[in-house]
Amino acid sequence: MSTSESKTIAVIGSGLIGRSWAMVFASGGYSVKIYDNQPGQAAKAIVEISKQLKELEDAHMLRGELAATQQLALISSYEDLSQALEGAFFVQECVFEQLEIKQSVFQEIEQVVGKDVILSSSTSCLVPSSVFSKVQNKSRCLVSHPVNPPYYVKLVELVPHPQTTATIMDTTHALMTKVGQVPVCLKREIDGFAINRVQAAIIAESWRLVQDGVISVKDIDLVMSEGLGMRYAFIGPMETMHLNAPEGLEDYMKRYGEGIMRVLTSFGPVPNFFDEGAGSIIKEMCELIPNNEQHLSARKERRDQLLMHLSKLKKDK
């Protein structure tokens, strides 16, 4: 079988994100070969995936057309890197978030795979030009950055290396769409990509407002969860503005643009997340939700349940 016709994907690293990718790709009918350099780890991942697929099927939340047992049958585990890579047309790397580890993993991978195989990294914080600096042919390399948990939050940021070809971006975009993710393409690499830059802006102003004594921790979270977030689950900031003035975005800016610019110039500097003021914000948060295992896992459980319902709602919309 030539690699261009291959329906096999190699997932390198079988932690939280590797397991999620394996489930997402299998839901789209792809064969998935999982590799982990920790002995027994990839096999353990399959046991965990099997459990999760059954739970998802019971909850009627399984993705794709295939039954849980059929999806499970598409996933296999390997303790040998070259065996895992054999026949794959796409490699999704999900190892620890450490630059040197990723660089050497991709160096190893490149020595084994054919020249048309796409090399994709799950990195959250490292730019492609760093991750792929030791790869010879960078034209087939990109970052495909998922959001946790990828099974319910479908956004994937596709970030090119300066040398990545348009074909590689297009093929990856098509693959992600086919398996039910929602890919977005960055036109060039930038620290934080898009999602973490927008998130940092929200964190910064929320933090400043609490630190400056304008609002409580509890209430700034409500500003998002009961206010902005209600719309943002379905329409982004651009469409929100476009719909919020009778004649669309241009009209919106005529009405509100100056006010937004005035507010923006009143934003403070980058907040200090480590000083005394930070300590009191952290204390206020911990009074709402104590930072012990019991309370945190209960809230995480609630978050994941709600995300599951929301993803159902978005599917039906």
Ligand SMILES: NC(=O)c1ccc[n+]([C@@H]2O[C@H](COP(=O)([O-])OP(=O)(O)OC[C@H]3O[C@@H](n4cnc5c(N)ncnc54)[C@H](O)[C@@H]3O)[C@@H](O)[C@H]2O)c1
């Ligand atoms: N956890 C998240 O919320 C999240 C979200 C988006 C992206 N990511 C990114 O995904 C990647 C994986 O994160 P994770 O949370 O799954 O980590 P994790 O620690 O749960 O899993 C990492 C796995 O990689 C394996 N591994 C380490 N070195 C390896 C090597 N040289 N070869 C093969 N396997 C190796 C480990 O044994 C482990 O099983 C990171 O780059 C992370 O930044 C994580």
Ligand SMILES: *[C@@H]1O[C@H](CO)[C@@H](O)[C@H](O)[C@H]1NC(C)=O
């Ligand atoms: C580099 O990768 C591209 C994209 O996969 C491929 O078409 C090309 O032949 C490769 N070049 C070399 C020298 O291997």
